[in-house]
Amino acid sequence: MKKKAIAALCVLFALFLSGCGEDRALTEFHDQMDAFYQSLSTSVGVLENIEPASETAVDDMLSELDTMSQLFQELSAIEIPDKYREQFENIEEFADEASAYMDEAASLYREAYADGGYDSMVADAARENYNRAMKRINYIAVLLQGRLPEDDNIIIQSEEDTVDWNGGEIPE
Numbered sequence: 133m134k135k136k137a138i139a140a141l142c143v144l145f146a147l148f149l150s151g152c153g154e155d156r157a158l159t160e161f162h163d164q165m166d167a168f169y170q171s172l173s174t175s176v177g178v179l180e181n182i183e184p185a186s187e188t189a190v191d192d193m194l195s196e197l198d199t200m201s202q203l204f205q206e207l208s209a210i211e212i213p214d215k216y217r218e219q220f221e222n223i224e225e226f227a228d229e230a231s232a233y234m235d236e237a238a239s240l241y242r243e244a245y246a247d248g249g250y251d252s253m254v255a256d257a258a259r260e261n262y263n264r265a266m267k268r269i270n271y272i273a274v275l276l277q278g279r280l281p282e283d284d285n286i287i288i289q290s291e292e293d294t295v296d297w298n299g300g301e302i303p304e
Contacts (some may be wrong), residue, residue, distance in 0.1 A: 155213070157213035157215065157216075158215070158216060160213075161210065161211070161212060161213055161216070164210045165210065165272075165276060168203060168206065168207045169273070171203050172200070172203055172269065175196060175200050175203060178192075178196050178199075179197075179200075182196070190245050193241070194238070194241060194242055194245065197234075197237065197238040197241055197262075198238055200234055200238070201231075201234045201235050201238040204227075204230050204231040204234040204235070204265060205231050205235070207227045207231060207269075208224075208227040208228045208230070208231040210227065220275060220276070222271075222275060223272050223275055223276070226268040226269075226271050226272050226275075227268070229265075229268050230264075230265045230266075230268035230269055230272070231265075233261045233262070233265035233268070234261070234262065234265040236258075236261040237258045237259075237261035237262040237265060238258075239258075240254050240255070240257050240258030240261060241258040243258075244258055
């Protein structure tokens, strides 16, 4: 199911890229985002195809999680062109959060499988961090399509919500 979701995100992102026009900075941004999503799709596929009964399953999983962690770090380093910062306002924040969650997931999975053992509580925490990272990746894909993510944990705040009746800014 996750593989299909990532593949669908890649297709939607590719469609989004087709309308990027002649702006060189925007084209470069789109190319970097497309490369990320393609690499992520490959990485998720590798994770899903690890044979659990294999003697190297844990090592293979940990290695691929390290690869994903590196991918997410690269994502958080992608610069949004200044001209488009407002349009893609939350992408940097989501990318930074996703990177932090994936780093934590990889670290916790290593801890959960340390010394040939298995700590289910640590593995549960690792899985939660992994899921949070992937949720932010989905949010980014939705934002890149020009839509707003829908989730019970997301609050959409309009400009009218931040300005008082006298036209002055409301302090945060």
